[in-house]
Amino acid sequence: MARNSYRNFLRVLEKWPLDESKTGGRDLGEHLRIRVSEAFRLGDTTPTDEADCQRVCASLNRIANNSYSIRYPRKLTSTSTGVTVQECHQITSTEFLKAIEESEKGLLSGMFKQG
Structure with a gap:
């Protein structure tokens, strides 16, 4: 079986x-x-x-x-978040998430610089 x-x-x-x-x-x-x-x-x-x-x-x-x-x-052209299905696919990609992580690192390092 x-x-x-x-x-x-x-x-x-x-x-x-x-x-x-x-x-x-x-x-x-x-x-x-x-x-x-x-x-x-x-x-x-x-x-x-x-x-x-x-x-x-x-x-x-x-x-x-x-x-x-x-x-x-579905008759809507966008999701409940207001972004299109294509935009949602791009936002959830690994490449986009890595870019967000890198920008957050840059933002945080700038906030804690001693000057």
Whole structure:
């Protein structure tokens, strides 16, 4: 039975894109791949709770297929924060977060300079 669960998870992971803008363990697709490899350390011979695996795999499959996005389309062009989806993607990128950290370091070092 674990063989079917393992194969189903692999099919879902094939649909799940990796977000190159999020590195260092911040990408959900990367996290899912790690969790599946940990859960199925022995491949398709790993003992599993088949019902639980089917439930989780079905949920991930619905997300990967954008089932809810298709069923409940948004008419707004921006998020609840007032920024567009593209701007939100840029703000959550690792590159942007590093730039913020660097600017905060510069700001803090300027505040504590002895003069």
